[in-house]
Amino acid sequence: MRSTRSTPTAVPTSTYRLQLHPGFTLEDAADLLGHLDRLGVGAVYLSPVLTAAPGSGHGYDVVDPTRVSEALGGRAALETLSAKARELGMGVVADIVPNHMSVACPDANPWWWDVLRLGRDSPRARFFDIDFDAGPILIPVLADDGDGGRAALADLTLSGGCLAYHDKRYPIAPGTLDPGDTAEQVHRRQHYRLVSWRRGDRELTYRRFFDVSDLAAVRVEDPDVFDATHAEILSWADEGRIDGLRVDHVDGLTDPGGYLRALAARFPGWIVVEKILAPGEEIPQSWPVAGTTGYDAMRVLGGVLVDPSGEADLTTLALDQGVEADIGEVDILARRHAVEHLLAAEVHRIAALLPPRPPRGGGDPSEAALRRRREAVAELLCSFDVYRSYLPEAEAAWERAVAAAARHRPDLAADLDAIDHRVRTDPRGEAAVRIQQTSGMVAGMGTENTAFYRATRFAALNEVGGDPGDFAVTPEEFHDDAARRQAHRPHTMTALSTHDTKRSEDVRARMAALSETAEAFSEAVRRWTERCALPEPALNLLGWQTLVGAWPIGEERLADYLIKAAREARLGTSWTDPDPEFEDRVRAWPGRVLADRTLLGEVLSVVESVRGAGWSNSLAQKALQLLGPGVPDIYQGTELWDLSLVDPDNRRPVDHALRADHLSRLEEGWLPPVDDTGAAKLHLVRTCLLLRRELRPSGYLPLHAEGPARRHALAFARTSEESASPDLAVVTTRLPLGLADAGGWSGTTLPLPSGPGTWTDRLTGRALAPDTAGGPVLARLEEVLDRYPVAVLVRR
Known part of the structure; x- marks a missing residue:
């Protein structure tokens, strides 16, 4: 059913991102609209509002796309918020998640439950990207103490007509439960198998989001699946309740362009996509969207405030400390780890679609040939200089990846040629699609989630969509980028902080000031490291930069961040194989620093030396964003100084009452000083947003x-x-x-x-x-x- 609205909704002048959760619901968001209107906001921008997994704190783990989350207030609360926004002349933008659904709690997801119960005979079987020919659906949840999960099967029980494993429940297929059966006997008759959690990376039978086995990919390329997953969302537009959509993880889709064309045909409003662009890359012109969610602009807005003269000292410091400064080398190693370990299941599934090159002299393919085929797929996935190509469009990116893979592994040139021929011959075929989908996963997991925590020469550059190898942006490059944005994508979103950024805009702004004092800061880090080092060099450099950039920060917050950073880097510990002794040393480090009065005094002296410059940088990049080309987004709370780190730190509660008090004073004519209250930033934000509404x-x-x-x-x-x-x-x-x-x-x-x-x-x-x-x-x-x-x- 096509939308009844005949003309596209106006592009918002700005957006204000709100992170909804059971402690901050749609009702709370509606109560905040008056304040946001006074601030000058053009549209309220909501995190996902569809029904998510029980206890979800972010909404990206949707379990039922047909209903607004009751935990957030339900459909009635969304309608109330929309009506209030309309009264104020504000728009409403919603975040949607078309790529995947949560399967962590099967009984919370009615579609997944039905597939597990009936297998390929389920009416919902084609909703998920499942390889039914590979056998039962593998569910990697069992504990594994080195026995492959066999002992954990003893914990299976029968309860209420279901199989239960601790707090998780699984369905029983009709006719597979007889009186006197044990849980293990019933389990063997199902369309699924509960297996060791470790098997998920090696032999999963369904596509997932990155390496998160609790998020199963959805086949929205099927028109019936699109209709089922988008009916509720599109009804909001048909009823005039929303004006814009932010599409999450567009690179994970089978056919991003086809999906976006189908969406735009049914939704006439403003659409932006979460898309990481490499420097110089642009989204395909055929996509009917306003642009991206702004990481490409963020890279330039922050980079122009970095002093290029600081590069040499910070590079020398990194090398002296044993930290790799060549991001390209770090990146390729991190990507190879991703394809060989975290995404081996995906590599094997792709390789199975590609007939191996027959051995010389004919005969059956040898085991060596099969292994070579997998190696060729893995090398190709590591070789993209963009997140993914979009065949048959943007063929140049594909060509560069094949050529780069052949340079790295000339012994695989013939196999790569065979893959290249297969993909070019059938660019919409399954092999081509899965390679392109997976290359984005490799880049996300290898580059952002691993390499950016290893190459810590200057962490202000290690941001989503960033390029740590490009130390600074010149004013000329900044102007060229802004002019290009105005000419080609004037209504794209621009951002400085998001729920995915590794550190907030104000942390990065203070870090940028360190580039102006790189020599003195490097000498200070050398002294501090001799006195109290973290147990791994890359983490050590990141720790000192974070302490200065995010100060004041408490012991627990800093420790939690460093543990996450260490696990992402996978150098001394990891998520899958944590090292308790290493992590104990990391967790103890903040306390040791804070207890050493001499050391802490030196750290605070450095903080004080760059605090004012950090404030100046924060105001500069905010003004450049808010009044430059594009639609600026303000992440919740960042209208004052915000020194948050990566999630979940950046999802902490926002003191909106404090901001309202400052806003009232500004409306009375107060000109605040640039000080630690952050009121000067609020003054700038209000001034710029009101001007955007006034001047367009x-x-x-x-x-x-x-x-x-x-x-x-x-x-x-x-x-x-x-x-x-x-x-x-x-x-x-x-x-x-x-x-x-x-x-x-x-x-x-x-x-x-x-x-x-x-x-x-x-x-x-x-x-x-x-x-x-x-x-x-x-x-x-x-x-x-x-x-x-x-x-x-x-x-x-």
Whole structure:
């Protein structure tokens, strides 16, 4: 059924992301809308609201896509929120998860339960990506103390007409339970087998999300499956309750472009996709979406604030400490670990689709030939310089991957040629599809989840969608990127913090300031390491950077973060094979540092030396994001300073009452200082968001300062809907420590676009004197930026 709405919903001026959970429901979100409206937010952006696994704290583990979660307030609460947003003139954007569903608790997922009960005869069997020809569905849940899970089978029981394993329940197929049967006898008759949790990485019979066996992939490429999984979502649009969709993990889908075209045909609103783009990569032009969720913009917004002169000292420090500084080398090793261990089941399934090259002289394929086929698949999966290719579109990415794999393994060239021929001949075939789906998993697990925790030379760069090998972004590159975004994807989302970022925007901003004092910081880390080192070099470098970047941080928060980082890196411990002694040493480290008054005093001295510069960087990147091309998203709570780390740290409760108090003072005319309250950031956010609603800026014009400190100013101009010439200018400070060392702005000026009217800084209310000769106004930066390190100038 097509939507009854005849015209696309307007693109939001901005979004504000809310993380819903049972402790912060749709009702709570509705109560917050008035505050967000006063802040200037264009649309409230909700984390997934469909029914998720019991106790879910994030909503990405959907178990029933046909119902709004009762734990979040249910359908009625969503309707109330939508109606209130409409009254305020705000939009509603919803996050959806088309790629997978949670199967952690089978009795909570009615579709999965039916498949386990009836096997391939279930009406829902085709909903999931299951290889029924491989035998029973393998469910990797049994404890394994080295016996392959055999002893754990003794814990199976019969309860209430089901099989039970501790707190998990599994269905019994009709006619497979006789009086007097043991649980193990009944288990052997089912369409599934409970097996050791360790087997999930080697021989799983269903596709999953990354290496998470509790998340089973859904076949939304089937029109009936699409209809069933999207009926509730599309009804929200048909009823006018939502205006936009954020599509999670688009690279996991069989046919991302086909899916998005089907979605856009039924949903006429604003659509953005969670998509990691490599530097210089763009999403296929055929995708009918506004753009991505903004990691590509984040890389540039933060990178332009990094001092390139700090690279040499930080690289030397990493090498001296025994940390690999070549991200390319670290990356390939991490990807190979992913394909050989974490994703071996996926590699084997792909290899089974590809006939092995027959041995010379004919005859049956040898075991060596079969092994070579798997090695060729694994090498190819490791060789993509993007997350995935989109055949038959974007064929160049596929060609580069095949060529790179052949260079790395020339002994596999013939096998790679055979794979290449098979895939090009049938680019929509199962082999081609599964290779492309899996390459994204390899990149995500190898690069982001592992390599970024190993190559810790400068952690501010090790962000989702980031490129640690590209140390800094020049102002020219920044302007080129912004102009390109305005020209090609003006309504794409831009972001600085998300629920997936490894550290918040304000942590990264303070870390960026360390690049300006790289020599002194490197010497400090050497001293600190001699006094109190973490037990693994890459983790040690990450620990000191995190302590400085996220301070003030408590012992428990820091320890939890470091344990997660260590397990992701898989150098001294891991999720699957934790080393208790290693982890005890890691967990003890924060307490040792905090208890050493001399050491802690040195750390706090470094924090104090970059705190102000970090604030300046935070305000700069926020202004660049909020008024630059694209639709800016504000992650919950980041309108004040937010020093959060990777999830679940970044899902901690937000003190909205404190923010409301500050907002009330701002509305009364308060001009807050730049201090540890973060009120200056709130002032900037409110000013920029209200301006976006008022002016609806478009276009992009780089502005270039003149004078001795010109390289420390980063500025641009845009044009409002009602103007024929640029009438909005954003001016920010770049590399503030270097600016201070050079003596400040010292006569540096910024020529503003010519035109009638007076330029006024909306942050301070001060007007700039016009040029009486009728030429461009020369803004004196020592005056314009005397109160705040940024200025938001409007000509009226």
